[in-house]
Amino acid sequence: MLSPDTERLFFRNYTFYRIFLCLCLLTMFFIELEPKIIGNLYPNLFALSIISYGAVCLANLIMLGITLSTKQVRGTLLLCFIIDITVISLLCYASGTAGNALSLLLIIIIASGAISMGPTISLLLAAIATIAVLTRSGYQYLELGNGYSHLLLSAAVQGVIFFLASILVQRLAYRILKSEELASEQASTLADLQHLNQLIVQRMQTGVIVATKQHKIRLINKAAQRLLGGNKTMLSTATQQLPNLLADKYDRWLNDPQQHSLLFEPYASGPKIRVNFAPLSPNNEHESIIFLEDDRLLVQQAQQIKLSSLGRLTASIAHEIRNPLGAISHAAQLLKESEQLDSADLKLSNIVQNNCLRMNDIIENVLSISRRGETRPEQLSMTNYLREFKEQFLHSQPASQVTLELEHDIHINFDPGQLNQVLINLCENAIRYSQQVSGEQSVIIRGYTDENNKLPQIDIVDFGAGIAEDKIDTVFEPFYTTESTGSGLGLYLCREMCEANHTLLHYQRDQRGRSCFKLTFSHPMKRWPTS
The missing domain is CATH 3.30.565.10 (Histidine kinase-like ATPase, C-terminal domain)
Known part of the structure; x- marks a missing residue:
């Protein structure tokens, strides 16, 4: 079975085919040829059938402008197939023995049914076409006599051909539909992966630029635009060209690929940007991928790693210092309260106590680093x-x-x-x-x-x-x-x-x-x- 959209497209194309077939048969019938190829036995019946068929085709053409539901499209298609079998059978009868050639058109109807309506309807159409051919041949045999018994054999062979055509086209249509479904699934998967990749690239904190050797930007994410200063700096979104400073670094890397990491400042008072280059792919020498990172953040990360261990060390040292420091501060306070202390010794005692307080403040700051509470932004x-x-x-x-x-x-x-x-x-x-x-x-x-x-x-x-x-x-x-x-x-x-x-x-x-x-x-x- 076709999808609803594909089924509507098939109905449209089949309607055009019917109109084309009707015009061809009308032309062949009315052209003065001797001997007549079609419609030579009962010309009036042929003319009436083909004109009526043309009117039905025009009605179908008008229906193309009407929005039909999926069920209505399928019902209309089935009706068209039955009408086509009936009309072609009448045309074959009106053409006499030459009508056997016209009956081959029934194979197209059966094949169309197999493609659009599924195996059940296709076999039904093959059965209807077989009955129509056998009926027409039997009637002709009764009219013409025993000398035309080959008409019955020809009708039987055509019936077998109709069923074989139905089965073969069904298998072919099944494979085509499976291939179409697989292709659609793969296309959907690729589209999802492409969207996912774009989303990941755009959400990255590292700036990413894909550029050609001519400095033309093929892709740039939001982080790169932010690091380069957006539209208010050297980055031209109109021409999509690399900024001059970055283009110079890019040219230096192209001339010497061993330069893995370079620094530059994109605009006045801006951050220092660390830039790295890499080929987009081994087989693509014309495009490269450029990575931009704020050098301040990199330095902070390195500093953070270094200081995290230092913080743990100083915290443990602070705990060890606090007890003797408390003893010294307490002793200085007791010494200060002594009545026998002269002014010089009192001044020294104050110095000791003040520095103990300062040391205690340092210890408190150090400890606050190690036991910093949870951040609640x-x-x-x-x-x-x-x-x-x-x-x-x-x-x-x-x-x-x-x-x-x-x-x-x-x-x-x-x-x-x-x-x-x-x-x-x-x-x-x-x-x-x-x-x-x-x-x-x-x-x-x-x-x-x-x-x-x-x-x-x-x-x-x-x-x-x-x-x-x-x-x-x-x-x-x-x-x-x-x-x-x-x-x-x-x-x-x-x-x-x-x-x-x-x-x-x-x-x-x-x-x-x-x-x-x-x-x-x-x-x-x-x-x-x-x-």
Whole structure:
């Protein structure tokens, strides 16, 4: 059985075939040929049959413009087959002995039934055609006499041919339908796999580009567009050409394939991108696949692996130090309370106790790293959150000047408690270094969507001297500090909490050259598993 759509197409094509056959028979009948090939025995019957058949075919042609249900299409097809057998039998009878040639047209009807209606209907049509041929031949035999007994034998042979044709076409149609089903299934599987591959490529955090040797982009995923800065940078979506800097790296790799990994900066103040190249396939020398990765994330991952073991080590050491440190602090406190202590010894006792407190703070920070609680990110309104944070921060730091620069409302995903710790640490550092240079405890908090990567971002801007270029990579390492009283763990803990919330914390001067710490959040529509 054919599918509904294929069945409608078959009905349409079969209708055109019937009209063509009718026109051919009409032409052959009305052309003045001697002797007449068809319709020579009963011309009036032939003319009436073929004209009536033509009217039925025209009616079927009109029906093509009407939307029929599957059951109606099958019923109409079956009726057409029966009408065709009847009309061709009448035409054969009207043509006399020459009608045996016309009866071969019945094979086409039976074959069409086998293809479109299935084996049962095909055998039914073969039986009807056989009965019609036998009836016509028997009637002719009665009319013409015993000398025409070969007509009965010819009719019997035709009946056998009809049934053989039905069986053979059924088997052929079955194989064709199975092949069509297999091809359709394979096409559907390939389409699903192609869609799955496209989905995987688009969801990858690694940028992927397929490009030709002429720098024409054949495929680019969203991560690559984000890393290259989208439409606002060198990436031309109109011409789909590689950016100039990336094209230069690509040409260098083509000339020297041993260069496996290269670095470049796609746009001003943008991240450093590590790019790797590979042939698209061994047999395809004209196209290559390009992988783009944010080098900052790679460095952070390597740093994380190194520091995770360090964190466990320092946590165990901190536990061992805490007990003797407590004893020293307690002894210094008791010594301080002694009435026989002179002023110099009292000063030394204060120094011991103050440093014990400082050491205890360091130990608490170290232990907080090892027993950091589960991160529970929530979707927050950046505008509302920063306004509330400003009020809380000014309540604890009344002498500070906090300036908010906010765009339209943006949503971010972050653990509220941890975000509060990160912003407090960054803002306290900002007002301290601003005061050292300008004499004012000033900080600017800027919330916006980055034009290049389209991700939410918060900038903490201060008016201090900033961080030297050669020190930027080390300020986030544990125990690094430029202050005599600092523990060196503040920025490290801030980055740890940011990474736990899939947020990138890095240092970069703003467009006016001011010192700036940037928090780049993940896309607000992403849902990350808690850590």
